[in-house]
Amino acid sequence: MLLAIDCGNTNTVFSIWDGSEFIATWRTATEWQRTADQYYVWLSTLMKLQKIEAEITDVIVSSTVPRVVFNLRVLADRYFNTRPYVVGKPDCQLPVDVRVDEGTAVGPDRLVNTVAGYDIYGGDLIIVDFGTATTFDVADADGAYVGGVIAPGVNLSLEALHNAAAALPHVDISKPQSVVGTNTVACMQSGVFWGYIGLVREICARIKAERDREMRVIATGGLAPLFQQAEALFDAYQDDLTMHGLTVIHKYNKDLAE
Ligand SMILES: Nc1ncnc2c1ncn2[C@@H]1O[C@H](COP(=O)(O)OP(=O)(O)O)[C@@H](O)[C@H]1O
Ligand SMILES: CC(C)(COP(=O)(O)O)[C@@H](O)C(=O)NCCC(=O)O
Ligand SMILES: [K+]
Numbered sequence: 001m002l003l004a005i006d007c008g009n010t011n012t013v014f015s016i017w018d019g020s021e022f023i024a025t026w027r028t029a030t031e032w033q034r035t036a037d038q039y040y041v042w043l044s045t046l047m048k049l050q051k052i053e054a055e056i057t058d059v060i061v062s063s064t065v066p067r068v069v070f071n072l073r074v075l076a077d078r079y080f081n082t083r084p085y086v087v088g089k090p091d092c093q094l095p096v097d098v099r100v101d102e103g104t105a106v107g108p109d110r111l112v113n114t115v116a117g118y119d120i121y122g123g124d125l126i127i128v129d130f131g132t133a134t135t136f137d138v139a140d141a142d143g144a145y146v147g148g149v150i151a152p153g154v155n156l157s158l159e160a161l162h163n164a165a166a167a168l169p170h171v172d173i174s175k176p177q178s179v180v181g182t183n184t185v186a187c188m189q190s191g192v193f194w195g196y197i198g199l200v201r202e203i204c205a206r207i208k209a210e211r212d213r214e215m216r217v218i219a220t221g222g223l224a225p226l227f228q229q230a231e232a233l234f235d236a237y238q239d240d241l242t243m244h245g246l247t248v249i250h251k252y253n254k255d256l257a258e
Helices: 036-049 066-080 108-121 154-164 184-211 224-228 241-257
Strands: 002-007 011-017 022-029 058-063 125-130 133-139 145-152 216-220
Touching (some): 022 036, 058 108, 108 125, 108 133, 108 216, 125 184, 133 184
Antiparallel strands (some): 133 145
């Protein structure tokens, strides 16, 4: 079975893929200091608790944090006796082209999202991923990654307000009752929530105009449904898009190796 690991700047998600479905998914905070032994204790405890008897034979990793990759490689080697595929490294091929400026190291999560989007929905996509940063990935008609947009993440925006202004508290995102807030928290939520609705709508409209074609907008990340419930910004929402992409890339490389 395949252990797929998606490491973002905030959280790292581990999923076990049995070849047709994900049989388990666990999330932990991303900390580059965590050792292979620590990962294994955590993982094997959860597997036991949930009575998951999976023999892991393959590992694939996508990480936006370069420093965690070393320990994840050791995890794969020491505990699963396998060499992991690491997205973005030369020995991990992608089933789509990447057409960007020379020397650009595109975030692996964005490449994986593009592969997943193309596999499920076909070409001409805008993939919006609400993570630490909010990324827009543009897939061409043939599925190639052709660039995108990086915007500050929802929680990052709220944290930035709190960190920079002495009188602004820590606030969690939610949909405000009205646009005009009558208290500090409501004012901050309104700024980020409605500002974000505008940001997503405007960026998608401009991408479509710039590329002069119809494009479908696919959203992923836990915060997408919150925005979608206020306004129909997306044509589809897929929670496990990045994980799906990792399974596609894994299969592609396995097939190449045969
Ligand atoms: N359903 C949700 N509701 C509220 N906050 C969420 C939800 N899902 C994720 N978040 C928050 O969104 C931010 C980005 O998380 P995540 O998507 O895991 O980022 P990354 O992939 O960059 O690690 C974090 O602050 C996380 O706590
Ligand atoms: C833009 C990102 C920080 C998003 O990361 P995430 O929010 O998933 O943690 C990541 O994709 C990244 O580090 N990208 C490198 C630069 C680029 O994609 O062009
Ligand atoms: K992201």
